[in-house]
Structure formats: structure tokens, C-alpha cells
Amino acid sequence: MKKLLIILCVFIAIIMAGCTGKGSSSKSASAQQAVKVAYLTPSLDVPFWRYMRHGIEDELKKLIPGVEVTTYDSKDSASTQLSNAQDALTKQVKAIVISPTDSASCIAVLDLAKEAKVPVVICDIGADSGVYASFISTDNEAGARELGAYIASKLPANSEVSQIALNQARINGVLRKNGFASAVSINGIKDVDFKQMEKVNREEGEKFAQDLITAHPNLKAIFCHSEDPSMGALSAIESSRRTDILIAGFDCSPEVVDAIRAGKIAATAAQQPVLMGRYAAQCIDKLLKGQPVDREIKLGTLLVTKDNINEVYNTLKEVALSE
Incomplete structure (x- = not known):
């Protein structure tokens, strides 16, 4: 009888071990089947890219159950x-x-x-060439042109302006520079100089603004191609005790919003990075399902000024300021 009980216990143990093994294997297989998506971003030090990451990750998790999204920070290094x-x-x-x-x-x-047969969606900036499924971008030239026209309307004829620009190896930087320059050319306003950023941070904005103010004593406006450099330029202008230089920005952040409300930044052309990220995620979902996607999706900017900040603020929070 004792032998029979021992044999029975061993038999039950073997069955239970087998069931556990099957469960583990099933769990492992399930883990292996999780869809993996990578987001390669230039730098998470820049708020804009954190807003875009939010749009991508949040939308992918809604569209693809169990998706694994990994964001890679490139630290501004190719x-x-x-x-x-x-x-x-x-x-x-x-x-x-x-x-x-x-x-x-x-x-x-x-x-x-x-080569790996992995589809790619480009979200902002763009590529000189290469194969990709879709390109989601902002109409940078139109946004900068609208901003430039607004700044020009606030300046006397023959004023001098300058730019703190994105690296001109980036297509979006070229478009912003050209769009702004073409718009301010009315009334004899001259775009007299520009500085080219590498890190796109506050320190660069402050340093370059100081350089421009020193080199051009009659300067009346500075266009900064990104939100953090705009705040750096504001610090430089305040330190120089100049109250006659307008700041125009591109993109938005809570600090930029506060500065616009206070009249310290004249205007910004706000992109919609959260919305851009959502569109990128939707393209990825379609590609993985074998569905067609639009080759190019282009979004507009929101011109934000002290006069309209209260009207557009809720929209800004939804499409540009969530991270």
C-alpha cells in the first residue's frame, strides 16, 4: 500500500511538472510574439522630442495590444x-x-x-534620400513665413533681424530659415545674420543671441528655430537690458507659453509633435497589417501670440505639450 502511494505521488508530480512546463513555454512563446517597435530620436534633452515620443508610444499602445516600444536617445550624434x-x-x-x-x-x-526588410516611418526633419514608408512632417517653410510676416508687421521699415538656426544639414532648418527670411523682406527689413546650432539647447540660444546683439547694435528681432534656444535668447536680451528686440520662436513649451503671456516672447510657430507622433504610430499599425499608408503627411503650425494664447492654449496642450 505504501509503495502504491509513493508511485501515485510520483505520477502526480510528473503530471504537474508537465503542466507547469507547458504554461512556461506558452508564456515564453507569448512574450516572443510581442510586437517590437523602435523610436530613434535625436535627443531627449529637447522637449519637442519628448512630446513626440509621448504621441508615438501612447498611440501604439492603444493600437497594438502588448506592443513593446523602445525609444533610443541618439544624444545629437549621427x-x-x-x-x-x-x-x-x-x-x-x-x-x-x-x-x-x-x-x-x-x-x-x-x-x-x-536590408533587414523592416519598414521605416520618418517623423520630422526628413532624409536626403533612401527608402521609407511614410514621412510625417511640418510645413516648416509656411510656418516660418507666417511667423516672419507677423514679426515684420511689428517692426519699423528698414529694421535688422537675425536668426538662431537649426543645423542647415537638416532639411527643416533650411526651410525655416528661408521661410522667415522671405517674409521679413517686406518694408526693407534685412535678415542680416544667422548662427547655426548643434545642440539646440538654451546655452546655445543665449550665447548666439549675445553674439548677435554685440555684432548688430541696431538689431530689432531674433528668430530662434526651437523652444529652448528661444528662452536662452530671452536671457541674453534681458541681461543686455535691451527692450527693443523682439523674439520669435518655433515650437512651444510651458516656459514659452508663460513668456508669451508676459509679453517677453512676441510669438512662436508651434508645431504639433504629439499629433505627429500619433500619425507615425497609425502608419506603423497599418504597415504591420499590410495596409497602404500615405507617402507624405504634412501638418501646419499654430501661430501663438499674446493676443490669441487663451484661445489656442487647450489645443496646444493636446497636440504639442503632452509628454
Whole structure:
């Protein structure tokens, strides 16, 4: 009888072990089936890219149950972004969203993804060439032109203005620079100088604004191509005790909103990074389902001034300021 009980216990243990093994295997298989998506961003130090990350990650999690989204910070380095792409492909991602560090270096990432047969959606900045499924961007030239026209309307004839520009190796930087310059050319207003950023941060904005104020004593406005440099330029102008220089920005942040409300920044052309991220996620979802996507999706900007900030603020929170 005792022998029979021992045999029965061993038999039950074997069955239970087998069931547990099946459960583990099933769980492991389920984990392996999780869809992996990578977002390659230039720099999470810049608020704009954090807003875009929110749009991408939040929308993907709504559309694809159990999706694993990994955001890779490229630290403003093209070589780091390429290394991040290699890492993502090694981990067998099913799709990539990229915001390039610059338009030329993006080509190498696109080539890698093409070789691995992984679809790519470009979200902002753009690439000089290469194969990609969709490109979501802002109409940078139109946004900068509208901003330039607004600033020009606030300046006397023959005023001097300048720009603190994005790296001109980025397509969006070229478009912003040209759009603003073309708009302010009315009434003899001259775009006399520009400085080209690399890190796109507050320190660069402050340093370059100081340089421009010193080099051009008659300067009446500075156009900064991004939100943090706009705040840096404001610090430089306040330190120089100049009250006659307008600041125009591109993009938005809570600090920029406060500065516009206070009349310290004249206006900004706010992109919609959260919305751009959502569109990128929707493209990825369609691509993974074998559905067609639009080759190009272009969004407008919101001109934000002290006069309209209360009207547009709720929209800004929804499409531009969530992270």
C-alpha cells in the first residue's frame, strides 16, 4: 500500500511538472510574439522630442495590444543613431520610427532597415534620400513665413533681424530659415545674420543671441528655430537690458507659453509633435497589417501670440505639450 502511494505521488508530480512546463513555454512563446517597435530620436534633452515620443508610444499602445516600444536617445550624434538602429534591428523590431539627427546621416539607417526588410516611418526633419514608408512632417517653410510676416508687421521699415538656426544639414532648418527670411523682406527689413546650432539647447540660444546683439547694435528681432534656444535668447536680451528686440520662436513649451503671456516672447510657430507622433504610430499599425499608408503627411503650425494664447492654449496642450 505504501509503495502504491509513493508511485501515485510520483505520477502526480510528473503530471504537474508537465503542466507547469507547458504554461512556461506558452508564456515564453507569448512574450516572443510581442510586437517590437523602435523610436530613434535625436535627443531627449529637447522637449519637442519628448512630446513626440509621448504621441508615438501612447498611440501604439492603444493600437497594438502588448506592443513593446523602445525609444533610443541618439544624444545629437549621427553615429549613435546608427548604432541605435543596429541595436534595434538585432533585437528584431518589426518597425522603426526615426527622427533623424540630420538629413544626410539618415540614409545609412534607412539602408540598414531596407536590408533587414523592416519598414521605416520618418517623423520630422526628413532624409536626403533612401527608402521609407511614410514621412510625417511640418510645413516648416509656411510656418516660418507666417511667423516672419507677423514679426515684420511689428517692426519699423528698414529694421535688422537675425536668426538662431537649426543645423542647415537638416532639411527643416533650411526651410525655416528661408521661410522667415522671405517674409521679413517686406518694408526693407534685412535678415542680416544667422548662427547655426548643434545642440539646440538654451546655452546655445543665449550665447548666439549675445553674439548677435554685440555684432548688430541696431538689431530689432531674433528668430530662434526651437523652444529652448528661444528662452536662452530671452536671457541674453534681458541681461543686455535691451527692450527693443523682439523674439520669435518655433515650437512651444510651458516656459514659452508663460513668456508669451508676459509679453517677453512676441510669438512662436508651434508645431504639433504629439499629433505627429500619433500619425507615425497609425502608419506603423497599418504597415504591420499590410495596409497602404500615405507617402507624405504634412501638418501646419499654430501661430501663438499674446493676443490669441487663451484661445489656442487647450489645443496646444493636446497636440504639442503632452509628454
